[in-house]
Amino acid sequence: MAAEEAAPMGLDAVDRQLLRLVQKDARLSAERLAEAVELSASAVQRRLQALRRGGVIVGEVAVVNPRRVGRPLTMLVEIQIERERPELLGALRRWLSNEEAVQQAWYTTGEADFMLVVTAASVEGFDAFMERLLADNRNVRKFKTGVALQVTKRSLFVPVDPD
Template sequence: MSPAEAAREMELDRFDRQLLNLVQEDAGQTAEQLAGRVALSPSAIQRRLKRLRAQGTIGRDIAVVDPERVGPCTVFIASLTVERERPDLMAAVRRWLLAEPRIQQIYYVTGEADFVVVLSAPDVAAYNALMSRLLAECPGATRFATSVALDVVKRGLTIPIPD
């Protein structure tokens, strides 16, 4: 595929934009439900969603679980500093963070810290155990600072897409 063809494939028309906004609200909507909100047939909706998934615009469909219904859950935001002179140590920390299921989001950032991570744990003791394991298994991780979320005011990963 030529660069021009790839660029055309990635272009989003108003229907694509509407669909992306709607499936970000609720990915479980049927093509029939979406067709009721977008001026397209259910089969056209299905074709567009299939294309958006195939080209990677829609990375995956997930279920958002209410943490209060599945047991104790505290949200922690940790800023993590890594020894920067060693790219191999930075890569090892990235791999460790990616493999840890309690870590929900990872941001490689500018400033004093190298990473900001959002994670959940049942309590402070479980969080401390996780971070102690990180420091023991990743010698490049030199320090971390933690904030505890007292309340979740808003949670989401929606990307607003203008029509």
């Protein structure tokens, strides 16, 4: 079973509070987290390790401002495919997963089969990306692109309600 399909892990109030805190700032020390949840630093470290092993925490990353690294464009791309044969879907999923410009890729219901968030340095760079996508994935029937004019919110925060 894939991590995203796994059953929810039994979380107590402290686990939930830790998750809220580390989602906002993964750089918080065990000592600072311990103060916030009223446990020892070693107990906090054990709990965080258990959350990682249990697949609740799946990664800890730096959030980079795309404009500051020369990728000011964000495109929202809807993709329709010809056929939903498993081998064709698998090939497209692997291609999207390996493409660094794709920040997020969602297999969806509705008119679009996939929704993508793509970052680009320029319109020409995005065009080259789309040419590669179409050349490498003959199963793509059509696509529609929207340009993000302004970022109102960018987050992967998952609300973790108290017990």
